[in-house]
Amino acid sequence: MTTGTGRDTDFYGEIWEHLSFTKITGISFGDNFIIRDINLGGGINVGNDVLIGAIGPRIDFNLPWFDFFTVGVYAYDNWEDPFNRDLDTTYQVTIVWQAPIIRNDRINLWTQGFVDFIGDQGPVKSQIVWQPQVRLDLGQALGGKAGKVELGFEYNLFDDKFGVGGVQDDIFQAMLVYNFH
Template sequence: MKQFSTNHKSAGSAAASVLAFALAAGAGQATAADWSQTDVQVMNGTGFRDPGIHDDVTKTTVTLQHVSGYAYGRNYFFVDSYWGTKNAPRSNDIYGEYYHYLSLGKTSGATFGGGMLKDVSLTAGVNAGSSTGGAATRILLYGVTLDLALPGFNYFNVDLLAYDDRSQFDGAPTHYRKSYQVTPVWQLPFSIGPTHWSFEGFCDYIGARGQGTVNQLLCQPQLRLDVGELVSGRRDAFFIGTEYQYWHNKYGIDGLDESFPNIMAVVKF
């Protein structure tokens, strides 16, 4: 998932606060959940670029991801843990995000014409992390999400969000200006002979926030093969595949780019 270099000791509380907020926000709908899905992803990549480090960094990423739907919308959160194994100044980094989507269709009974646009949701989210360099990342996001009906896709959503960066460095506010984030998210299942696959992922396009930052683009498309079905006959439980990480102007830093594949394994619960 989305990644940000963070310090284990301080970021643990930051990511934990995101997770606690996610669980608290969803607690009221837990008994009324219409559906839910949790998975654990393990990935390894060798082309990470961190500010101030000339060489590529190798990291293993462990992600806990959860999404659930209830009568009026859905909740989504993830927590990433990064374990540096080569050229990494920190051995363990943690980062988390939480989003809530309040469906206008479900709350008002409105329909959107039955065409490509299935639903519109009011969306609010929070991103949190901390770094050994003295940075404390706190980003608030709010806006709308468009749920689109595209042939063959299980889902294709587009977030249109205000991006309010309230991060601090060494305890001092950064005074970033408000910006925006546009995020398409998708899942496209398909079959090749007797095998079942999934092409899924997201892209974040984030505008410049002042203080020398520039526009940035982060894309993490995944190609997954359902190996659980091949081995045990159990569908949609265990996958292997690859996630390609492309990050242009990482963190809004002009010229700091990543482009490399991760190998991955996923277990769904």
Template sequence: MRLNFTGPNLRTVKRTFLSLLFLSLVLLLNGQATAQVIYQGGSNVQFLYGRNLERSGELATITLEHFGTYGVLEQFGFADLYNNVSLESPSLYTEWYPKLSLSRVLGKEINRGPVSDVLWAGGVNVLFGGTGDFFVYLTGPAFRFRLPGSGLLQLETYYYKQHGEEYEGTYQITPSWDIPLPVSEKVRLRFRGFMDYIGDRGPGGAQFLTQPQLFLDLGNTWGKPGKVYLGSEWRYWNNVAGIEGLDESILQANLLISLE
């Protein structure tokens, strides 16, 4: 269930967000050819299909995900196109997080126990279509932790504000991870995902959302590691959209294809 915010002010905010996002992409793509600091990043597309374990119903999702760095800046974003397989009312949900890296500003890695970097982040969450839509903006520090190998572990802490006078500002705490698990020379697993804990924002209570994923590096079995992954994702949402007692549990098959 989604809360409905479709007034003219929200439509203006959405148009402004899309304009800024488009301008940022144009500047980044144009800067690759001329800037001394080269933009580096990677993208993937995911195809998911699963069933709601709490209630009957099927869900199909196409996700486009991107991460990139540009000097002291980095960004992460994704877009989900999903619906209940009927194709009658698809929804587009997107999140975008630009971040400023303190270690890259200082020119050296931060050595504070397990912390390897501190970042200041902003973010927007936007839903288009479906039964309703909403706009959320976030800001706050993020902490990246030192892990052996190429694994990623970070903790993001945000001030969270949903558009609408009736909504109070609250907090969001998000640990996320992406950890390779080599089993053998041929069998390589990858465990990734995140957890969002969002506090009470006025109407609606606190909510918890997690989406852990476990993948087999399918491409590695034919000598092309890191290109194609096959696995599963479990999406669990306690108090969906802040509605107490409304939970969602969806187990999905997931095919991830790297676009690098």
């Protein structure tokens, strides 16, 4: 889908941060409570023709079989739209997870991902962005340093992309990740 810019290259990035109730106050919910933490978060999504701001609460859950599982509910506002539409502020519900599939001394294989539900914005349709991944710690599997190189695949579904009904990205791709930390 083109936005009409005629450019051969585009850029896109996101910056999201959250303030943790537990870290700010020093009060813990405890390991046996279903809620791990409550956060106030916000983010900016920026691209050639896109500028979106969001703010709202996020709950981090203590769920069995998950390394983490979070649900955030944000006020979502398009400050710049690729089609120059005047869009209403709406909501975004974001679920993020990570869960082990196989974890032992030799193999660390896990699934992680997110799903965003973005509400309609006046005449613009609601959107769903879903990106589950399966990753293998390649360094650990080959007897090297754990946590540096990951091999995996992901599926990306962007339904009603940019709120345009019937426009959909549907991509399955391999990935190689190098962690600089």
